[in-house]
Amino acid sequence: DAKTTQPTSMDCAEGRAANLPCNHSTISGNEYVYWYRQIHSQGPQYIIHGLKNNETNEMASLIITEDRKSSTLILPHATLRDTAVYYCIVSAINAGGTSYGKLTFGQGTILTVHP
Amino acid sequence: DADVTQTPRNRITKTGKRIMLECSQTKGHDRMYWYRQDPGLGLQLIYYSFDVKDINKGEISDGYSVSRQAQAKFSLSLESAIPNQTALYFCATSDVGGNTDTQYFGPGTRLTVL
Numbered sequence: 485d486a487k488t489t490q491p492t493s494m495d496c497a498e499g500r501a502a503n504l505p506c507n508h509s510t511i512s513g514n515e516y517v518y519w520y521r522q523i524h525s526q527g528p529q530y531i532i533h534g535l536k537n538n539e540t541n542e543m544a545s546l547i548i549t550e551d552r553k554s555s556t557l558i559l560p561h562a563t564l565r566d567t568a569v570y571y572c573i574v575s576a577i578n579a580g581g582t583s584y585g586k587l588t589f590g591q592g593t594i595l596t597v598h599p
Numbered sequence: 600d601a602d603v604t605q606t607p608r609n610r611i612t613k614t615g616k617r618i619m620l621e622c623s624q625t626k627g628h629d630r631m632y633w634y635r636q637d638p639g640l641g642l643q644l645i646y647y648s649f650d651v652k653d654i655n656k657g658e659i660s661d662g663y664s665v666s667r668q669a670q671a672k673f674s675l676s677l678e679s680a681i682p683n684q685t686a687l688y689f690c691a692t693s694d695v696g697g698n699t700d701t702q703y704f705g706p707g708t709r710l711t712v713l
Binding site: 518520525526528529533571586588590591592 | 701705
């Protein structure tokens with residue numbers, strides 16, 4: 485699976501958008517981009533994933549560049565409860581369209597939301 | 600996620616003891632995983648199972664063994680615990696197939712080996 489690079493830490497004011505970047509310049513055509521977060525030693529929580537199109541759900545938006553070498557997770561209105569470590573992960577699917585099921589977690593970005 | 604439970608939640612043991620961590624899920628998923636997390640680091644995959652008869656080693660399987668007793672149960676054993684196995688241990692599940700690796704994690708077990 486492709487390696488990802490994320491900033492070690494970021495700050496955001498409560499109520500503002502948090503934009504978390506991720507570089508995955510070696511991503512392959514069959515690899516998806518996933519975002520998880522971990523709040524203070526709890527089990528990681530799935531946020532969103534995408535292949536090449538931008539995605540949005542109730543938690544966040546995912547913007548993937550056209551060349552797929554980088555992406556940005558956007559939390560539109562950050563709250564104090566969004567303070568967490570955010571992990572950007574790329575994971576492949578096989579030729580049959582089935583995921584390999586293995587996620588490789590890096591060190592992630594520590595997002596701190598301030599009042 | 601309440602659908603994935605881990606027992607015990609905390610455990611302190613001594614070097615050389617055998618320890619079993621248990622994971623149960625009510626999500627009906629075929630795939631289950633065990634990860635460990637050292638302080639300040641990301642999660643590392645220990646073992647994973649795609650169904651009851653399929654067990655695979657992850658990145659750091661040395662010193663660990665697993666048992667998939669049923670679709671809903673996946674246990675991790677430390678045959679002879681050592682201090683550097685002190686860590687947070689997470690179990691996770693995911694649905695088979697498709698283009699998603701959406702994994703659902705349990706609350707974790709904090710293991711301390713003295």
